[in-house]
Amino acid sequence: MNNLPERLILVCNDDGYQAPGLAALIESVKPYGKVVAVVPEKGESGKSHAITITLPLRLNLLRDDDYVTMYSCSGTPVDSIKLALNQVLKRKPDLVVSGINHGSNSSISVIYSGTMGAVIEACLNGIPAVGFSLLDFSLNADFTASKFVVKRMVENVLQHSLPPMVCLNVNIPRVSVNELKGLRLARQTKGVWKEEFDKRTDPHNRTYYWMTGDFKNFEPFAEDTDEWALAQGYASVVPVYVDLTAYHVMNQLSNWNYEL
Amino acid sequence: MNNLPERLILVCNDDGYQAPGLAALIESVKPYGKVVAVVPEKGESGKSHAITITLPLRLNLLRDDDYVTMYSCSGTPVDSIKLALNQVLKRKPDLVVSGINHGSNSSISVIYSGTMGAVIEACLNGIPAVGFSLLDFSLNADFTASKFVVKRMVENVLQHSLPPMVCLNVNIPRVSVNELKGLRLARQTKGVWKEEFDKRTDPHNRTYYWMTGDFKNFEPFAEDTDEWALAQGYASVVPVYVDLTAYHVMNQLSNWNYEL
Numbered sequence: 001m002n003n004l005p006e007r008l009i010l011v012c013n014d015d016g017y018q019a020p021g022l023a024a025l026i027e028s029v030k031p032y033g034k035v036v037a038v039v040p041e042k043g044e045s046g047k048s049h050a051i052t053i054t055l056p057l058r059l060n061l062l063r064d065d066d067y068v069t070m071y072s073c074s075g076t077p078v079d080s081i082k083l084a085l086n087q088v089l090k091r092k093p094d095l096v097v098s099g100i101n102h103g104s105n106s107s108i109s110v111i112y113s114g115t116m117g118a119v120i121e122a123c124l125n126g127i128p129a130v131g132f133s134l135l136d137f138s139l140n141a142d143f144t145a146s147k148f149v150v151k152r153m154v155e156n157v158l159q160h161s162l163p164p165m166v167c168l169n170v171n172i173p174r175v176s177v178n179e180l181k182g183l184r185l186a187r188q189t190k191g192v193w194k195e196e197f198d199k200r201t202d203p204h205n206r207t208y209y210w211m212t213g214d215f216k217n218f219e220p221f222a223e224d225t226d227e228w229a230l231a232q233g234y235a236s237v238v239p240v241y242v243d244l245t246a247y248h249v250m251n252q253l254s255n256w257n258y259e260l
Numbered sequence: 261m262n263n264l265p266e267r268l269i270l271v272c273n274d275d276g277y278q279a280p281g282l283a284a285l286i287e288s289v290k291p292y293g294k295v296v297a298v299v300p301e302k303g304e305s306g307k308s309h310a311i312t313i314t315l316p317l318r319l320n321l322l323r324d325d326d327y328v329t330m331y332s333c334s335g336t337p338v339d340s341i342k343l344a345l346n347q348v349l350k351r352k353p354d355l356v357v358s359g360i361n362h363g364s365n366s367s368i369s370v371i372y373s374g375t376m377g378a379v380i381e382a383c384l385n386g387i388p389a390v391g392f393s394l395l396d397f398s399l400n401a402d403f404t405a406s407k408f409v410v411k412r413m414v415e416n417v418l419q420h421s422l423p424p425m426v427c428l429n430v431n432i433p434r435v436s437v438n439e440l441k442g443l444r445l446a447r448q449t450k451g452v453w454k455e456e457f458d459k460r461t462d463p464h465n466r467t468y469y470w471m472t473g474d475f476k477n478f479e480p481f482a483e484d485t486d487e488w489a490l491a492q493g494y495a496s497v498v499p500v501y502v503d504l505t506a507y508h509v510m511n512q513l514s515n516w517n518y519e520l
Binding site for chain 2 (some may be wrong): 021043045046047048049050051052053054056057058059061066076079082083086108110112117127148149155156160163165166179182183184185187188190192195196199206208210229232236238239241242244245246247248249250252253254255256257258259260
């Protein structure tokens with residue numbers, strides 16, 4: 001007789017409860033435990049680690065059956081995790097997964113990502129957490145290869161757990177299962193989004209701007225980066241640290257003037 | 261005859277263009293160059309590194325005289341920096357400062373902070389950038405001591421510049437100038453916000469939640485942390501690295517299974 005409590009897995013994302021990537025993620029983690037999803041009620045891409053301070057938050061129970069318990073949240077991905085941990089779940093989950101995002105969160109995009117905002121928030125609360133993103137924005141994206149990646153990483157995390165204050169940013173190339181070369185541990189590529197705003201005039205003769213942009217990779221030939229792994233057909237696995245201190249410059253900065 | 265171009269300083273914040281902390285910051289940096297401010301049109305606290313993807317953005321020129329050129333932006337602090345760099349300024353600024361925030365951004369709050377979102381965005385674009393926050397939420401907060409801190413740090417950065425991909429998170433205790441002990445280089449305190457949602461019922465009998473919370477310091481006696489420095493009456497100076505890779509666990513994670 002097995003008296004161990006069933007494993008509890010919390011699922012989040014930033015594309016909202018109707019995203020096909022969410023369904024693919026729930027399907028992938030379902031064999032590993034009881035699944036509760038608390039996800040934004042609408043698209044929250046680019047919301048990073050934003051929280052909602054000046055508005056009240058709502059939860060809406062969408063589904064509660066043997067397959068999944070699912071709530072939508074009126075706030076951001078981070079709000080969703082906070083409400084899940086504090087109001088929805090009766091105990092701390094054993095694992096938090098977020099995604100599968102429709103679009104890349106590699107390199108510096110980790111910092112803008114709502115998918116990873118949810119993951120980082122879970123990590124801050126001491127829960128093993130992994131974000132998954134597929135390099136395909138399409139609503140019709142094929143998540144077949146992604147599901148293999150999710151299963152491999154969930155098994156890794158359940159077997160090894162994760163170091164304190166470290167979570168994972170996993171990106172998956174847009175390839176078929178046969179083309180996927182495997183997974184590859186990598187570091188965050190140094191790069192930046194170069195913005196080119198699309199400047200327009202509205203019907204009332206006022207100027208407005210749409211944000212667009214191109215990713216500029218500062219080190220396209222560095223084989224230990226996530227961008228390189230993805231370009232070669234690997235899923236990239238970047239461990240993310242939630243202590244932002246630049247320890248490597250402490251000595252250099254200790255020579256500055258700190259007197260008033 | 262001096263043909264050097266005048267130093268150009270970009271100012272941002274997350275409390276909006278009417279915040280007294282913004283006026284204090286502009287006054288503090290004005291002696292060091294031409295000042296252009298591009299700031300959110302309303303409070304954007306807790307917006308982290310969020311960007312606006314699904315809505316167009318607006319800029320509104322509020323003031324343009326010898327003292328300051330100021331625009332409000334309809335988006336987040338990060339949107340404001342992007343628009344400033346791409347649409348407002350004719351050249352890359354020599355320095356970006358953000359704040360002075362009404363309220364602390366020490367320890368893990370750096371990750372939720374809109375003030376620091378602006379700073380990190382500038383840093384990603386290769387510009388020396390510093391965020392300033394005063395541990396006082398009040399609209400009537402006294403920024404006298406803060407102004408000394410801003411001047412000291414601006415002079416440090418102009419003299420030494422900053423290492424690549426490193427920006428600064430400066431917090432100032434709520435003390436008088438006489439009580440302020442000086443500045444202190446520190447690391448980000450390990451801690452977490454423990455949320456206790458205030459659950460209420462609206463007039464239509466529906467549940468809603470207000471986010472509240474208490475900061476829990478995991479290492480209150482660590483003398484090299486920003487929380488410790490602030491508690492002792494120092495302004496804390498934390499160098500922030502925008503590469504989130506957890507390099508210290510790479511070896512440990514290299515033993516996982518990365519096959520499909």
